[in-house]
Amino acid sequence: MANQQGLVSRAEDFNEWYNTLVLKADLADYGPVRGTMIIKPYGWALWENIQRALDWRFKATGHENAAFPMFIPMSFLEKEASHVKGFAPELAVVTHGGGEELTEPLAVRPTSETIIGHTYARWIQSYRDLPIKLNLWNSVVRWEKRTKLFLRTLEFYWQEGHTAHATAEEALAETRQMLDVYTDFARNEAAIPVIPGEKSENERFAGAEMTLTIEAMMGDGRALQSATSHFMGQNFARAFEIRYLDANNELQYCWTTSWGLSTRFIGAIIMTHGDDQGLVLPPKLAPIQVIVVPIFRQEEERTRVLEAARAIQQELQDNGLRVKVDERDNLTPGFKFNEWELKGVPVRVEIGPRDLQNETVMLARRDVPGREGKESVSRSGLVARVQELLAAIHDNLLERATQFRDSHTVAVSDYGAFKEAVEQGFARVWWAGSSEDEKRIQEETRATLRCIPLEQPGGEGTCFYTGRPATQIAIFGRSY
């Protein structure tokens, strides 16, 4: 039963709440081809803020952006055995170009390791050419019939980093560094707590030696893999002959990595912070940080109040904030409050004739509903107070998401308690099971091994499933 926002409650039907909210908040829409997504301006502005927040972190760690073709010869994909096995079933294949049948069909890139491998092999001659550290912002295609906007679409947008190094140590350090960049981004830009860890063999990227991941808990207790960083060892270097002459003039294979974060992360933002009134956007990434709603009854108040609203917008913008004034005259203030709450704008400024008189302004913070989240501030103190509020909202969102996750993560030591735990969140277990054990657990409980957290308690315990001695803690959960 939908509330006045036209949203069913999360508790009632989390999936329905998500699907309706994405459309109502104007983040995205379904494309005409099954499985495809149109990202509308509000959703794209959120993605552009995510891009900016990641881009300077990539540049600060010595990476450069570049662009590679979307078409990859099928023969390239077949060069790395497990890679092709992983992606072959998901490919979109171009068989005709310029009105003619192609001699070799072309895949639309599902990811670019193969065309990067082919090209790095041509570019790299000597150790002086290393490391190569590139990042690509583009869209990739992995065939998908069931659409869930941002979470599962045929085409999605992402960044894919690809690096080549002279030594395993350097490549491993790169793999970990980029996971740390994602962790820092998730916490400090999106206010999302994540568990950085290593994937088991089952869940590893097709062609990788090791996959690191950051796992977040959504509002329904399920896990979302929010970004991954892969150490490829020399798998792609051998498959594509990516070699260099070392200082002793001997030919060596390179060590490579790749790492990516996609528009799936927007799904994580929606489901981590969103509530029954709609989105709750983390202030640093929100396309609109402050919405100014002018309130007036008589006509002659209109001009004065609008003028004051625009002055507020200007002053806040001059202080680097993203601000909009809702001047639509065919809607009531109440309707506007609901709409901008639905769209998750962190701070609302209400300005009416009374405020003009008292030289005050009413602020409402999105993360604390009702009276408790409202405060009247002096017009002169507005900018400083808004900046404080935005910072406080970020911290509150991070704190709340952390508490929710921790309160829905249960340490268990037997299969019964495990089954209960994964019904409503993560199970934290000592783990010494095999890939087959993992598969059986998934079949029986739909829970998968989310990661082996990088942060381990040390010492020993007993594997909850096999009873064998275990030296590692693992996180299990149902996932998106």
Place this chain on the structure above:
Amino acid sequence: MANQQGLVSRAEDFNEWYNTLVLKADLADYGPVRGTMIIKPYGWALWENIQRALDWRFKATGHENAAFPMFIPMSFLEKEASHVKGFAPELAVVTHGGGEELTEPLAVRPTSETIIGHTYARWIQSYRDLPIKLNLWNSVVRWEKRTKLFLRTLEFYWQEGHTAHATAEEALAETRQMLDVYTDFARNEAAIPVIPGEKSENERFAGAEMTLTIEAMMGDGRALQSATSHFMGQNFARAFEIRYLDANNELQYCWTTSWGLSTRFIGAIIMTHGDDQGLVLPPKLAPIQVIVVPIFRQEEERTRVLEAARAIQQELQDNGLRVKVDERDNLTPGFKFNEWELKGVPVRVEIGPRDLQNETVMLARRDVPGREGKESVSRSGLVARVQELLAAIHDNLLERATQFRDSHTVAVSDYGAFKEAVEQGFARVWWAGSSEDEKRIQEETRATLRCIPLEQPGGEGTCFYTGRPATQIAIFGRSY
């Protein structure tokens, strides 16, 4: 015969000069699939600066960015008659997805008018929903076998703006406004003078009522269409039922526009300003505006000079400039000078032990070769002087390109003089010919009607080709 930069001179072989320079300057490389292009970091950074310069202009004129799927159902393309005729021969077609043959093949977008038309028809109900003013940054595919990096590739990167309006006047004003944005961008960011004008019917976009263009003259006298803005009238509105209820509750067709600028523009920058030593990049778009080259002979000078070079970099960066210090120790200063000249960096700073003593720095501007382009400045006055130089270089490049164009644009009144004029530049003519006349002229001289300049002298003349009275001046030339 290549000079010490490994470049043949432009006069000797302009095409060879271009193809070698793009590779040597590390702007781009050929992709493994024939017709495709890899844009390397230096080329992509140039494109990112172009994106930034256009993006704020689009936002300042009320547009929002969004993203549409790359796959378009073939049936969509067939809905607008002349559109499909124009693009059908250039399509890349996906016939298999997820391992199955598709019931309806999908085109990889050659441009997005059709999927936009389909979607706007769903989104637009009332006049309150108008105007819709979106811009998309993406890549498009138009089949191409002969590759010329940036100028003719199977996949290229661009922005495509798409707007829908309630009236023809508003759509026409939008079409002209966006051409003015392109003209302003070309002059004030890229230092490229352009002729804004209208395309003849022959050269119009497939499905447009009117196409406006900005034409630039390359270093070999040939024209390059550097951006276009199309008034679609109601062609796509009728083809896709893009309608709205007006204030009297009557259903009306919308009026639409689309406008685009692509990585072809990087080709225009290369060929407008480049010289026999390599690229000459306009300062506002150059990825590296200032290159600092440390010069030292003995080892103990090394640390002091490097420190000074880094301090210079820091100070210039603090003033918003893009600066690099070339610290490579395996290359001579002379080699470095040549390389950064080839890469068209506007200003070079040389810093050695003598400079440290005299508290001076040697500056070299890329647009004025040899001694004449060098000056010694005080270390304290460095920042101010560099900023002046960058502005002067921009103006000088614009001035030089304008003089070159004007001196290679000849007003002619007969076919003989016309043939000579288009051998080395533009012919400016009174024009009253037909589409057939245009085609014949093209067959005989390879020259096409570049545009009917928006700026017309008025009055009357005699058509150089048909002898009929003419009220319009046209620009003809051979083109890329």
